[in-house]
Amino acid sequence: MRLRTASVRVLLFVRTSGHLLFLLLFQTFKHFRAVHLRSVVLDMATKVAVVTGGNKGIGLAIVRALCKQYKGDVYLTARDVGRGQEAVASLSSEGLKPKFYQLDINDLSSITAAAAFFKDTYGGVDVLVNNAGIAFKVADTAPFSVQADVTLKTNFFATRDMLTHFLPIIKAGGRVVNVSSFVSVRTLNNCSPALQQRFRSEDITEDELVGLMQQFVDKTQKNEHKEAGWPETAYGVSKTGLTTLSMILARRLSKERPNDKILLNACCPGWVRTDMTGPEAPKSPEEGMETPVYLALLPADATEPHGKFVSDKQVQQW
Ligand code: NDP
Numbered sequence: 471m472r473l474r475t476a477s478v479r480v481l482l483f484v485r486t487s488g489h490l491l492f493l494l495l496f497q498t499f500k501h502f503r504a505v506h507l508r509s510v511v512l513d514m515a516t517k518v519a520v521v522t523g524g525n526k527g528i529g530l531a532i533v534r535a536l537c538k539q540y541k542g543d544v545y546l547t548a549r550d551v552g553r554g555q556e557a558v559a560s561l562s563s564e565g566l567k568p569k570f571y572q573l574d575i576n577d578l579s580s581i582t583a584a585a586a587f588f589k590d591t592y593g594g595v596d597v598l599v600n601n602a603g604i605a606f607k608v609a610d611t612a613p614f615s616v617q618a619d620v621t622l623k624t625n626f627f628a629t630r631d632m633l634t635h636f637l638p639i640i641k642a643g644g645r646v647v648n649v650s651s652f653v654s655v656r657t658l659n660n661c662s663p664a665l666q667q668r669f670r671s672e673d674i675t676e677d678e679l680v681g682l683m684q685q686f687v688d689k690t691q692k693n694e695h696k697e698a699g700w701p702e703t704a705y706g707v708s709k710t711g712l713t714t715l716s717m718i719l720a721r722r723l724s725k726e727r728p729n730d731k732i733l734l735n736a737c738c739p740g741w742v743r744t745d746m747t748g749p750e751a752p753k754s755p756e757e758g759m760e761t762p763v764y765l766a767l768l769p770a771d772a773t774e775p776h777g778k779f780v781s782d783k784q785v786q787q788w
Contacts (some may be wrong), residue, residue, distance in 0.1 A: 487786035499511060514593040517542030520584075520777045522575055522632065524548055524568075525557040528649065528762070532599055533557075533756035535763045537566035546612065547584070549574035549602075555669045575602050575628040583684060585635040594639040597766045600629050601649040605705045605746050618704040619692040624710035626683050630676075630715060637719065642727075646719075646734040652781055654736070655788065656708030662687030662699025669714045676718050683711045711788070712736060715780050720777025733768055738781040742764040 519536050523529040524546035534548045546568040547560070548554030553583045558570045571587065574580045604624045606617045629648065640646060641760050658669055668674050668682065684709050689695035700707060716736035723732050741751040742758030763777070764783050 478598055486597040516589065516592060518545065518592040518598070518631050519543070519597035519598040520545045520547060520571075520588065520595050520599055520636075522547050522573060525550070525553040525640075527746065528739050528755050528758045529599075530557055530561075531759035532563060532601060532762050533568050533767070534564070534566065535756075535759050536597070537561060538764065539763070539767060540597065543569055543592075545569050545571050547571045547573035549576075549580075575600075575632050576624055578631055581631050581635050583763065585639055588636075589639045590707060593640040596637060596641050597645045597647075598632075598640060599647045599649065599762055600632055601647075601762065603649065604748075612687040614702070614704065615693070616692040617694075618687050618707070621704040622683055622687050622708045622711070625705070626711040626715070627680075629712055630680070632765070633715070633719060637723070640732055642730040642732070643770055644732045644766055645766050646732065647762050648712055648716045648734075648736045648738040648764055650713045650716070650779065651739040652740075653703070653706045653788075654704040654709035654738075655779065655786065657701055657703055657710045658713075658718055658788070660701035660703075660706075661710070665699045669710060672721070674714065674718060676715065676722075679711060679714055679718060683707070708740050714785070716775045716779070717788070724776070731773070733765070733772060733774070733776045735765050735775050735777065737765055737777045738779070738786075740782070 485728035517540070519540050519542060521533050521536065521544070524533045533544060536544045546554060546558055547570070548557065549572070551572050554570050554572060558568050559569050561564060571584060572580070573584045604621060606612060606621065610617070634743070637646070658666060661669065665682070669679070669777055685698065686695060686700050689700065691699045696702065713736040716734060720734040723730070723734055739758035739761060740753045741747065742753045742755055743749055743751040744755060761780055763782050777786050779788050780786065
C-alpha cells in the first residue's frame with residue numbers, strides 16, 4: 471500500500487515537472503519567435519542602399535556620402551573581401567557605419583546570392599548604384615579583341631546581370647543609378663549612322679542591344695569592327711551600351727510598374743582622379759560622387775529624371 475502511494479507520488483511529480491518543462495520550453499520558444507519576428511519586421515521596414523565596387527575611387531566616395539545622407543542601411547559591396555573590409559574599417563574610423571557584402575558582378579552566383587540576401591533581409595532594395603567598372607590603361611598592350619571582350623564583360627554584360635537580378639527586387643519608390651560615362655555620348659557620335667539610329671531609338675529592345683554589344687565583341691575578334699560601323703574604343707562601346715540599356719529598362723519600368731515610381735538613370739561622374747584615370751583628372755572622388763548621389767537621393771515625390779543620361783546633375787542630350 472505504502473509502495474503504491476509512493477509510486478503515485480513519483481508519477482505525479484514526473485507528470486507535473488514534465489508539464490512545467492513543457493510550459494517553460496513553450497514560453498521560451500514563443501519569446502524567441504516574437505524577438506525574431508520583431509527583428510525581421512524591423513529589417514523589412516529598414517531602407518537599404520547598395521553600391522557595387524565600393525572599396526575605392528568613386529564607389530567609396532558614394533558609400534561615404536550615402537552613409538552621411540541616407541536614412542537607412544548602406545552596403546559597401548566589393549568583389550574582394552579583404553579590400554572591402556579595409557574600406558569599411560576606414561569609413562568606420564570616420565565615425566560612419568557602412569555594412570559589407572561580398573559581391574563580384576562578374577560572378578552570376580555572387581549576384582543571385584546577393585539579390586536573395588537583400589530580398590530575405592530587407593524585402594528588397596531601395597537604392598542600387600551600379601558603380602563597378604573597369605578600363606584598360608591607354609598604354610596596355612593587350613590586343614584590342616581581348617580588351618573588347620574583357621571590358622564589355624564587366625561594364626556591360628555583368629552590369630546587365632546585376633540589373634536583371636536586382637530590378638525585380640527594387641522596392642516602390644526605389645532609385646537605380648548606373649555609373650556610365652561622358653565617353654558613352656562621344657562613342658555614340660562616332661558610331662555609324664545606322665548604329666546611332668538604333669541606340670537612340672525608342673523601340674530598341676534589350677535583346678537587340680545585347681546582340682549589338684556581342685556583335686562588337688565578335689567583330690573585334692576578326693578586326694572587322696570598323697567596317698561594321700564601330701569606333702575603336704572598347705570602354706566607350708561598353709558605356710554606350712550601358713547608357714542605352716538604362717533607357718530601355720527605364721521605359722520598361724514605366725510600362726510594367728507605373729505605380730511604383732522607381733527612377734532609373736545613367737550618369738557620368740565627370741573626369742575623376744582614381745586608380746582608373748590617374749592624377750591628371752580635375753575632379754576629386756568627392757566631387758565625382760555628386761551626380762550619382764544626387765540621382766540616388768532624388769526625393770520621394772520626384773518624377774524625373776528617369777531613363778536619362780545625367781552629368782553635373784543635368785540631363786544631357788543623347
Ligand atoms: P576605380 O578603378 O578606382 O574603381 C573601380 C571599382 O570597381 C573598384 O572598387 C573595383 O574593385 C570595382 N570592380 C571592378 N570589377 C568589379 C567586379 N567584377 N565586381 C565588383 N567590383 C568590381 O575606378 P573609378 O572609381 O574611377 O570608377 C568607378 C566607375 O565610374 C566606373 O564604372 C567607371 O567606368 C566610371 N567612370 C569613371 C570616371 C573617372 O574619371 N574616374 C569617368 C567616367 C566614369 P577592385 O578594387 O576589386 O578592382
